[in-house]
Amino acid sequence: MDNAYKIKVQNVTKEYDLYKSQSEKLRSFFSLRNSKVPHFWSLMGISLEVKPGETLGLIGVNGSGKSTLSNIISGIIPQTTGVVDVRGDTSIIAIGAGLRGNLTGLENIRLKALMQGLTNPEIDALMDDIVSFADIGDFLYQPVKSYSSGMKSRLGFSIAVHVNPDILIIDEALSVGDDTFYQKCVDKIAEFKDEGKTIIFVSHSLKQIEILCDRVAWIHYGTLKEIGDTASVVKDYRGFTKWFKAQTKKEKKHFQRQMKANQKAFDIDAYQKEVTDERQKAEPDNANVASEVKKDFYGSVISEKMSVGNRILTTAVGILFVLVCLVNVSGHSVGDVIQHPSNLVHPETVLHDANATNTVK
Numbered sequence: 396m397d398n399a400y401k402i403k404v405q406n407v408t409k410e411y412d413l414y415k416s417q418s419e420k421l422r423s424f425f426s427l428r429n430s431k432v433p434h435f436w437s438l439m440g441i442s443l444e445v446k447p448g449e450t451l452g453l454i455g456v457n458g459s460g461k462s463t464l465s466n467i468i469s470g471i472i473p474q475t476t477g478v479v480d481v482r483g484d485t486s487i488i489a490i491g492a493g494l495r496g497n498l499t500g501l502e503n504i505r506l507k508a509l510m511q512g513l514t515n516p517e518i519d520a521l522m523d524d525i526v527s528f529a530d531i532g533d534f535l536y537q538p539v540k541s542y543s544s545g546m547k548s549r550l551g552f553s554i555a556v557h558v559n560p561d562i563l564i565i566d567e568a569l570s571v572g573d574d575t576f577y578q579k580c581v582d583k584i585a586e587f588k589d590e591g592k593t594i595i596f597v598s599h600s601l602k603q604i605e606i607l608c609d610r611v612a613w614i615h616y617g618t619l620k621e622i623g624d625t626a627s628v629v630k631d632y633r634g635f636t637k638w639f640k641a642q643t644k645k646e647k648k649h650f651q652r653q654m655k656a657n658q659k660a661f662d663i664d665a666y667q668k669e670v671t672d673e674r675q676k677a678e679p680d681n682a683n684v685a686s687e688v689k690k691d692f693y694g695s696v697i698s699e700k701m702s703v704g705n706r707i708l709t710t711a712v713g714i715l716f717v718l719v720c721l722v723n724v725s726g727h728s729v730g731d732v733i734q735h736p737s738n739l740v741h742p743e744t745v746l747h748d749a750n751a752t753n754t755v756k
């Protein structure tokens with residue numbers, strides 16, 4: 396892979412636990428055994444690079460993993476394994492991404508710009524431009540939760556392009572606006588391209604992809620099916636959608652079920668071994684391949700799952716905390732409660748016993 400990249404994604408996977416309910420999630424946390432919760436691998440080892448100044452399109456059927464990948468690149472969610480190296484500030488535009496429903500449009504502009512590192516005077520200087528580009532009238536003073544998806548997209552797009560990021564990630568944001576707004580966005584994206592900024596553009600509209608993208612990555616049920624120049628990848632993808640549409644309803648369902656089953660059955664250890672073997676073949680004299688691959692897989696990842704040891708410790712601290720609270724509420728001393736644990740749940744009995752003792756005396 397080339398060293399002069401703006402974004403590098405290497406062996407990136409994303410695993411989700413498919414809990415049926417919150418209580419199942421809670422039970423699994425307190426369980427010391429490895430629970431049998433089904434797993435789903437939204438990404439099963441994606442590697443790609445985006446060069447500075449390039450516009451890379453992400454295409455693929457619903458649920459293929461485009462948003463998961465763009466959210467990982469923007470740092471909104473962590474990957475399960477792999478390296479994600481982003482050289483610059485990113486700003487993501489998805490429908491309503493990062494907008495707080497209870498805040499007004501105006502408050503959201505300030506909040507998002509502050510989060511992007513702008514100072515209040517800088518935001519004041521930009522405010523008129525952001526407001527006039529979004530063009531949502533008096534809705535600016537209303538909570539964002541009352542906005543239509545088109546309005547959210549207008550506001551999100553306007554903020555994102557005005558905070559001047561190095562890297563712009565646009566996730567389906569152009570699909571909900573009207574034609575005038577769409578044209579304004581396309582012009583703005585062209586301006587960004589002219590300024591040499593790097594863009595990731597996620598869309599179901601192959602026309603938009605053809606107009607805007609230099610290269611395209613086709614994400615297919617968690618894998619990178621193809622990456623290359625726009626014309627050839629779009630042609631192949633059109634071929635696939637044509638094939639898919641020609642299938643019967645039953646065949647379509649079977650195909651989709653098969654793909655999802657693959658994503659549930661994905662074996663991360665087997666994938667790590669596959670990567671290790673491949674790299675070992677390319678570097679036969681390197682004795683450290685296995686440890687290097689392990690570092691690439693897990694070195695830059697903060698584990699979302701707790702080890703059994705950590706779970707025991709967290710549970711013990713939790714129980715201790717609840718006990719201290721109960722002792723406090725019961726009005727007894729810790730010594731009393733240790734000698735008569737039932738005091739904790741039946742404080743009145745204790746008082747009664749104490750009175751009885753006094754009477755005997």
Ligand SMILES: Nc1ncnc2c1ncn2[C@@H]1O[C@H](COP(=O)(O)OP(=O)(O)OP(=O)(O)O)[C@@H](O)[C@H]1O
Binds near residue numbers: 411461462
């Ligand atoms: N929090 C989650 N928990 C479980 N599964 C999830 C979660 N988020 C996403 N997924 C699953 O991951 C897969 C990829 O979803 P993603 O939203 O990335 O696809 P997409 O290509 O962006 O789809 P679309 O084109 O419909 O927007 C889907 O099967 C989705 O159901």
